[in-house]
Amino acid sequence: MAKRVSIKDIANKVGVSTALVSYVLNGLEKEKRIGPEVVKKIHEAVKELNYQPNQIARSLRKGSTSTIGLIVADISNPFFGQLARVVENEAAQFGYAVVFGSSDENAANSAILIKTLVNRQVDGLILAPPEGSAEQIKYLMNQGIPFVLVDRYLPDISTNRVVLDNYNATYSAVKCFVANGYRRITLVAYKSTLVHMRERIRGYQEGMKDNGLSDFIVVKEVRYNQIKEDMEAIMTGLLNERGMDAVLFATNALSISGLYAIRKSEVKVPEELAVIGFDGHEVFDFFQPPLSYIQQPLEEMGKESVRVLIDQIRGSQKTVHIEMRHQLITRKSCG
Amino acid sequence: MAKRVSIKDIANKVGVSTALVSYVLNGLEKEKRIGPEVVKKIHEAVKELNYQPNQIARSLRKGSTSTIGLIVADISNPFFGQLARVVENEAAQFGYAVVFGSSDENAANSAILIKTLVNRQVDGLILAPPEGSAEQIKYLMNQGIPFVLVDRYLPDISTNRVVLDNYNATYSAVKCFVANGYRRITLVAYKSTLVHMRERIRGYQEGMKDNGLSDFIVVKEVRYNQIKEDMEAIMTGLLNERGMDAVLFATNALSISGLYAIRKSEVKVPEELAVIGFDGHEVFDFFQPPLSYIQQPLEEMGKESVRVLIDQIRGSQKTVHIEMRHQLITRKSCG
């Protein structure tokens, strides 16, 4: 690796001190009353030597890295991939770069990632906390490290967060089913104590109750790391019994996994079974007939997370709780 | 932000110099002949104060950051999302973190990203170079910055690279079509001079020729940033003419976009039109009937990229060109 050009090389070439070079590079030539010829010479030398600032040195001195960390469950999951993209763009607007990590919904992984990123002195974190990560979140608070929770949050700790109106989302999905004549509606969710999941479940349950369907409430829970097996078992059970006429999936991955099972059976959608998915991706449109889904305002969620985080980084003392409105996209599978 | 604990705090607490603390933290207690009681005391103090090393300071001093940069076209594209995930995991194995950026197939964006990441002193880069990025790549070479190209490469410059056997991929897709009785096979590709695309086109063309179908060669090219409009126009044209009985898409995004158009028309797949996609995602299975696709060995590509890059970072002088074998996954849409 060819030795990089430093501020010192510029200073030597022009015959001034490094301080002047630094001032000029930071646009302080007026404020620091630097002679115009010197300014010009410095700019020339910078061009000529193709000087590139060393962000690491800068970070060390300034105590901030202009980097934010993003910890999601899985970057290869389109939901988080899209979120990452929005975060990347928005962060770039503010001059921040993004380091990411996937926790796989595992608290131990999350702890390692947080430690790694904090040691790398990220200025702040955007994270989707997995189950059992309360200690880590408290640690961040104690250390005064700015962060924003996204997608889920911890009910016992008041932190900055940007989440969906999960309760309303499933509530309105149930309503949609009911409006279209479905009654025996099943919810397939993740087995999790995380609030977003509990809220989705609660929204479903209340929706059923409010529509006089308490007797038909069925909530099936799938384990995150055994999604295939669990889904297989649950769906074949459900489909064989023929006791349900509609199914609501509580996440993106669950929707896709569930659809596999449905397709394997010969059940007709929506004649025999109505389906609503979550975090719809455009590919949901390919299911025959196209799938209805609850859509999250990813663009806004991502942008808002970054903005809130940067506010925190800049010293804001407020704690903000943002709840975004879902949108129910109805296709032929329901409605 | 509560002032962080530094090596100096440990040194003060124990009553030794910072050098000793550093040695102990780096496991050099034997080599540097440090007294056993001191070692113990240092370890205790580290625990007690919950010391976390400052990677930035470390990086500055050591001249390496244990960070790699990943520049893809779009992290929200499942192909790159999955690749990113593999890269993340593999990099973590070697103690590297990953900073990412999306170029949107735009050379100017790519240039900015490269500059940003290089200024942040990443130890190396994995990148999918967009069209017109030759200068940037040469710059990296001149600077001696380790990097690996992935997915595509520049034919005029010999660099480390990990790519698919693009030529064979489309060639064998054509073969599959032909074996199943299709003749009027159209290729829909990106309008691009990038080698991977040219190779995919060439594979198709040669495949057609070798099967005596020279007269039926039709290659349509779609612009990356106008994919919807172009695809719309092309597909309606193709479908109206009814001059084709099979279509091959040259990327993931093209496949999805093309399928939209196909579904809008009332054309039956595979009776009236056979389809093969690229970079198949599991969701391709949902198309009715399931779509055949060319599958890239993403897991291996990602891992290999990281390994090659780390080899370079460690000083390897070899330049490696790795071509991975595709796999043709045939579903009912062809075969």
Next chain:
DNA sequence: AAGTTAGAATTAAACGTTTAAGCAGTGCTT
């Protein structure tokens, strides 16, 4: 007794920036 060796620690420079503080020199005021 002088010299060597080994063990255990310290010192201080270095990485590339930023930035507070200081210092000349000039010209102006009184």
Next chain:
DNA sequence: AAGCACTGCTTAAACGTTTAATTCTAACTT
């Protein structure tokens, strides 16, 4: 002639590590 204000620059410390060089003491050789 002394004081002041301005202009334009330099000095040097600091950020938190790593690490080569050095120092000190005690024990061991001859």
